[in-house]
Amino acid sequence: MQPVATTFFFYFLAAVTVLSGVLVITRRNPVHSALALILALLGQAGLYLMLYAPFVAGVQIILYAGGIMVLFLFVIMLVSIEKSQKEEQFNNMWIVGLLAALALGALFIGVYVKGRDLFAGREVALPEQSNTQQIAILLYGNYMFAFEIASLLLLVAIIGAVVMAKKRI
Amino acid sequence: MVPITTLHYLVVAAALFVLGVIGVLTRRNVVIVLMSIELILNAVNLNLVAFSRLYGLHGQVFAIFVITDAAAEAAVGLGILIAFFRNKETVNVDEVDLLKW
Amino acid sequence: MLDDVTSYLKSDTTPGQAGNFLWAFIYILLIFLGLSVAVIAMNWLERKILAHMQVRLGPMRVGPHGLLQPIADAIKLLIKEDIMPSESDPFVFWTAPLIVVLTAFTVFIVVPFGPTHAVTDMNIGVLFMLGVSSLSVLGVVMAGWASNSHYPLMGALRSSAQMVSYEIAMGLAVISAVLMTSLNQSGTGTLSMIGIVQAQEAQATWFVFKFFPLGLIAFFVFAVAMVAETNRAPFDLPEAESELTAGFHTEYSGFRWSLFFLAEYSAMIAVSSIAVTLWLGGWLHPFPHWLSGETWDLVFSLFPGLTFVFLAGLTFYSVARMPKHPYFRVQTMGLAGFGAVLGLIGLALFAPPVRDRVQDIYWFAAKVAGFMYLYIWYRGTFPRYRFDQLMTVGWKILLPIGLGVLIVTAILGVVL
């Protein structure tokens, strides 16, 4: 499949992602934030597809948008949001935080401006058709140990979440 | 038009990262702070996947591990949030100022 | 432009793969129209079949044998007042049905109606379908939350818990089918929907019968999980009307409610398509390897036409049985006209160029229709599960079975 209108789609998806990101951190209502985050995640899945990473895109949709965000919505529905909506949304030191984050952004910009030439033209065409197989080979070959650790981590997370959220164990 | 290079993706990722950091540092609502952390993790993922075009598929595998991490983090974080809300009846990070009560 | 048209007709890939925008767009339109027609037809058929199971006639008044009933319903829904609860969250309330309906339709991008009859063929086709259909949970949760009412909230909580837990069993069953694609050969397994059907063609068996009874068990797990995924009886707890009035869409009315309705039926068709693709050979006609050869090909290619001619015959039989009272004259004529249309379609489908192209779609649709009948049949016969029992079935029965099948399939795949 040769990509079509790459430039347009890139800017479109990037805009969707970044604007949704802005909405995530500015909305008063957490549910709206969560919806914006879902949109950002979907936009990012599109970006993954453009980067020839269909498997990651699929995992992004199925796990992030379909799984983790449902969890978020669940919790938002459980906690009272009406009270928190009326309160002050930003903490006392918001200006410091903002400045720090902007400084970080400036740092990024600096680095990218300086190292711009490092990236150009070095892209290799990845085999898109066998992407899933390649990832599987890496995942169950080179990264077998990490994979097992990840499964253990998930188990611990399940137990932790149950312990935390259950009223009486 | 300028062809889309890895740098473009890195800029998007950096923007997302900065947005996430702003969210974490300035918002009071724990839920939104957790969502901002998700944004940060996603920015990292985007970087990893973008770099995998330069250095092979390892980046994509790492992205999958990061997603796993994000799932674990969300589960535990939201669990803590529920426990916290049950005790304090608020979701403001400012109020989380005790290690034990 | 013309080049685009002709080049696709001769090619052997899907328009999406060939980068043929025109045909991809045509396919999207066709699928959209086809789905809408299918949902309307399904609405009528469900009411009719259910009615006949329950010793009653079902819709009989609007048009002959109630054929125009779905249209009347649609008009009613469209012109009905659209009520939004005053305490609801308008934005979320408004977007929830859109999300549900969008996800239900998006899934059809990768559904292969034939080797070339799909919008596109992604190499993560199955993953894409599962992922996108799992997004509809979001719409359900949002609908329940935004209504700001207790019954919808409980319906949404039930629904999301149910869909999230059955997705796991479903995924395991799907993986075991995907594993079957790579058997006997090294590393050619695929997630592509078209690839899976082609693998069944190449291995000369439908995956239901593969490693008997493993394929059958995986299929069974999927068949149960898919009913739960679509919130249909006997797993229709989220909208159990005797408990939660209408579950998450209690507060919806008019057009928005009809979007939920549309989404439910398209989701049913979508999961049935996955089942057909993964286990029942997709567009392949029955016994593609025993009954091959030119004669059999001819016989099977006549089926679409025969079906429509049979339906036309049935319609004309009904016309003959219509009461001869002048009051029924318009209805009789309408029914006869309907039969004539069916007959004409049937005759058109006998034409050689058409019948070769349509055959794949026909077999696919026929298999999906079988599943649709199953859905109706379930609804007519089964009581409803309770929530804890539903979870027991999902986590303690389907999940272990799915895991077991997956492991055994993997071992057999390596050994054989």
Next chain:
Amino acid sequence: MADATKNVSHLELGDTDKTFLDSNELIINMGPQHPATHGVLRVILRLDGEKVLGTECVIGYLHRGVEKIAENRTYAMFNPYVDRMDYVAAVSNGLGYCEAVEKLLNLEAPPRANYIRVILTELNRLASHMLWLGTHALDIGAITPLFYTFRDREEILKIFEKYCGARLTTHAFRIGGCLYETYEGFEQDVTKFLKFVTPKIDEYEELLTTNRIWVERTRNVGMLSAKDCIALGVTGPVLRASGVKWDLRKAQPYAAYPDFEFEIPTGQNGDTYDRYLVRMQEMRQSLRIIEQAVGKIPEGPIMAKVPKVIKPPVGEIYHSIEAPKGELGYFIVSDGSTQPYRVRVRPPSFVNLQALEQMVRGQLVADVIAVIGTLDIVLGEVDR
């Protein structure tokens, strides 16, 4: 969402005025406009997630003051009103009232009238149980039995219609016997119906009795021990399903019941499934009674000698019969005038409904539906 509780704080169901998650309590108003409450019953449920912490029944939406009306009507004039209480089993209601007044007047209906009464009452029991089965199954999610039972109940209603002109609120009996002689072909009709309905009951059982989902939904749901049943005054199939062999038709025989052989089906566990089985068995026993009665309806008058103006002697009387839903009792106080001084009805549904709280506490929301269905309440009777 959390503030949804604030609107119901006046219900005084304990201290619920906390945030939704902290108290973990959710108050749901089930009814009066709810598809599964069999009319206008309103149940306020206190829920912890899906678990029921407590219930409160709010009744009276259908209160018409039947008992008060009785005080301003003559004995004969009040007779049709009782049909409107349990409108599903109107014949039984009429029977109970007529027999109570007869007892007060110290007269007896002639045997032929008694036989007709038994046949019609048992037919009515069948009709009532069929309606119960259909709606109960519908509540649990099986829609098809409803249409089957309504189809077969129709045949019973047709017999009623032929006999007395009314299908639902029949007013079939009069004080002292029956007003109407059986119509031409009554016995054939009933026999035909018996032949028709016996396989149908097997059909219902085929659909439900061994259906896994049905069994899972009903077994060990809404348990009620025999002791609780007696303490709460629960009667009828609900009591019998808990293992108590108590049926007024045997215990205090009335009408022509001593002449017939039948068994009292009982259950063991007192759960919803047992109640279902008991009612199914009762339907078969009713068929048996009708079968015995229809062959040997004695000849003779159908009306006892009743004075034109009914003026019972001063006194009081309590008479109860086994209605489809349980013990239906009439307590009538006469002051010697043409109008009763007081009529008190002991409706089985009202008393049985008391058990709801006991049966659903700690169970799930879906079980509330099943339990309301299995109690077989008719709101016309609960509210009167």
